[in-house]
């Protein structure tokens with residue numbers, strides 16, 4: 141069966157920076173049984189060749205040394221462009237005819253054999269009309285084969301808007317046709333977290349409240365807000381990072397083993413984690429969340445000089461179930477941080493009995509499992525070791541696994557895996573409607589309390605460090621410490 145991918149928002153940044161390079165890499169590596177046709181749709185007028193030339197230049201730039209002109213020429217034979225406006229129904233009729241034409245379909249035959257994957261790579265304000273027009277023009281109807289749709293993040297701005305978006309989608313597409321993307325799930329290291337937990341026997345017995353003191357999940361960005369200021373100032377860190385990427389990492393860390401490695405089994409277990417998190421009330425938001433803004437943020441172009449938007453958040457959540465009762469999950473994300481790193485730290489309890497004078501008594505010296513999601517993808521186990529020739533003196537040492545050293549070569553882009561899975565109809569690494577809504581259910585009370593008159597203080601921090609000092613002190617008061625270590629690259 142051959143397939144067609146239609147990218148709405150074809151002339152945009154995501155298409156040229158991520159989607160086309162990912163499809164090119166899949167083609168270069170021979171991952172397609174039959175290479176899909178790729179049809180770009182946006183208002184800018186391009187001929188097929190003009191769009192191919194534009195994409196050749198950007199793909200060469202983003203693929204670097206992996207770009208090969210001869211391979212590109214073969215790949216480009218599958219690329220087409222059709223100009224149109226998602227706000228105009230007629231443009232979907234002409235798109236439909238165009239697709240039938242390149243797929244070689246008889247327009248009198250409703251039961252097309254070719255699968256189609258629609259990718260909404262455009263601002264969320266266009267989703268509604270794009271979905272409606274796909275429905276009205278018959279482009280969403282499944283005949284012999286599939287009609288699937290990928291929806292980019294952000295998926296709503298709160299619970300009400302995400303519910304409304306799900307309602308609009310479900311008027312046209314059934315849930316099994318919908319692929320909500322969070323590119324974090326396409327990362328090898330996030331999938332490896334499931335392998336670490338469920339393909340090994342040594343971790344599962346200790347993966348619970350009896351051995352684990354707390355879990356830290358950090359997504360730190362070294363960059364400041366840059367050219368995304370306009371969007372970011374209305375979104376802030378909770379919508380930009382916590383609601384999607386950090387809660388996804390939390391779900392994969394905390395979920396029970398699914399019965400099968402299959403989309404709904406996995407997503408059922410993930411949703412149960414979010415359902416076990418009692419949303420914070422206003423008092424808890426005061427006590428258990430942290431707001432920060434880096435100094436200089438309000439001077440960025442596109443940001444209101446009086447903006448109180450948080451560029452840093454620390455959030456403490458409890459998962460009220462048998463496994464995790466009493467084990468806090470600390471989520472932290474910020475811009476203008478010390479380095480770019482995404483890491484999950486499983487902090488184990490201190491030993492119950494201090495046998496050696498030098499035995500670890502504080503948590504910082506106790507066992508720790510660090511999962512480096514990016515960059516320097518890998519895993520380290522920290523443990524105490526006797527220093528030779530120094531009596532019973534001890535030092536924390538580590539056993540390390542590094543993806544690049546072990547498997548050589550660079551890691552594939554998350555979009556490669558996700559696009560291939562969507563073409564193959566595997567939704568395991570995509571968010572389901574109830575999952576997205578459950579995530580907003582946790583974030584909405586925080587966003588509301590942060591807007592209210594008795595919101596928590598907005599602490600200022602200097603770029604280049606680990607966020608507000610007060611957040612460090614807040615952890616110390618709880619007898620815990622952030623693991624503030626930048627990964628070692630290379």
Ligand SMILES: NC(=O)c1ccc[n+]([C@@H]2O[C@H](COP(=O)([O-])OP(=O)(O)OC[C@H]3O[C@@H](n4cnc5c(N)ncnc54)[C@H](OP(=O)(O)O)[C@@H]3O)[C@@H](O)[C@H]2O)c1
Nearest residue numbers: 149150151152153154182183184225226261262263292293
């Ligand atoms: N860029 C990223 O790295 C990134 C990362 C994660 C998520 N996302 C998400 O991906 C989506 C796309 O982001 P982007 O950065 O690629 O945006 P962008 O660069 O602003 O591109 C928007 C695209 O939409 C098209 N468009 C606008 N109005 C249209 C209309 N009425 N009909 C048809 N096409 C229309 C534009 O083309 P014309 O003007 O030619 O019509 C352009 O191709 C957004 O939802 C964003 O949040 C982006």
